[in-house]
Amino acid sequence: MQTKKKVVIVGAGPAGLGAASELARNESFEVIVLERNSEPSYKVCGGGIHPDFIKDFVSQDVLDREFEKILIKTPRSTYTMKYDKNIFMGTLNRKKLNEELTKKAEKAGAQVLFGKAVKEIQKDKVLTTNGEEFSFDYLIGADGATSVVRKSLNIPTENFIITYQYIIPGDYENVEIHVDFKKFGITYSWIFPQKGVISVGTGYSSAEEKSPGDVKKLRENFDAWCKERFSLEGARFEGFTINYDYRGFEFGNVYLCGDAGGFASGFTGEGMKPAILTGIDVARKIQDPNYKCINVEAYLAIKKREEGILKLLISRPWGRLFTPIAAHLANSNWIKKMLFKFIDMSSKMKNTGP
């Protein structure tokens, strides 16, 4: 009997669990996922996702809210974005997402082991902080923005967004995106209503010229902006990094996907969908070295476009003008058509999933 190839996946987030479900269905592979948390857990996130996409992977229960429109607000105006064909955006519960994706991976045949924090990567094995060793034929780094697998490959992370949010108890009607150069620089602030709580957050992009004072100023501006709208009593403050610094995903028998690979958007901060889809691609590549990684390629094309937008945003004075003009144009039918074509294109990527 042919021996199974061992695949160790570090991280049980959307990327790692997406890869595990795809690979474990193939009986030629033994798939082990190592997760440092003691159970499928919450991850700091606004929870914004396109519902049509995520419903292909998990049940409706994971979704908190669905919205027909989003409001884009500049200091002077409010613009309404409505997607004629469908619900525009949803928010989901990150703990439930990880729970369902874990069950799915286990059902496919993967072993998902919790309480296993990987601290060291050697040529053919990983070592955990509690002294265990797991040997591998293939290793997948799906361990997020502070990936130890990425570090073991000596890949730097220079392009990132320091992102933080208040989780505020209560309800709110609409999804809102606030663009205001004076307050938030090239990033934006969001209001994403979830079930019984509201995620209100912003980010600091490494693409901006920065000094420690700028980061402090952003926090002060953000706090003042929040307090104008919400009572922060009982709110939880939290933050994490988003890595959008892509530098390759295949390094011999070691692969990177999701935030570990820098697949998140440097423009919007969206990272769950790229995580699942690049996890699937990596799993398919391991099964078939000739597989063309269509999701990875699609994201690299999107990233190239975003890089252009980021360059424009940091250039002065055009950057300052770009966002309000873009928000204004977003109201025109022509731009809407383009945007929705892009959403259609991007949601078609789900067809490549399991």
Ligand SMILES: Cc1cc2nc3c(=O)[nH]c(=O)nc-3n(C[C@H](O)[C@H](O)[C@H](O)COP(=O)(O)OP(=O)(O)OC[C@H]3O[C@@H](n4cnc5c(N)ncnc54)[C@H](O)[C@@H]3O)c2cc1C
């Ligand atoms: C404030 C904030 C708001 C965001 N809002 C959105 C949003 O609205 N929509 C969106 O699409 N994206 C959003 N993102 C980005 C999104 O959360 C990430 O892009 C996404 O979670 C990446 O998935 P992943 O599987 O690659 O990594 P993760 O979800 O980070 O999963 C990595 C897993 O690896 C585990 N791990 C890490 N190190 C080790 C180790 N050494 N050993 C074992 N396990 C380890 C972690 O515990 C974790 O479970 C947001 C991010 C932040 C910080």
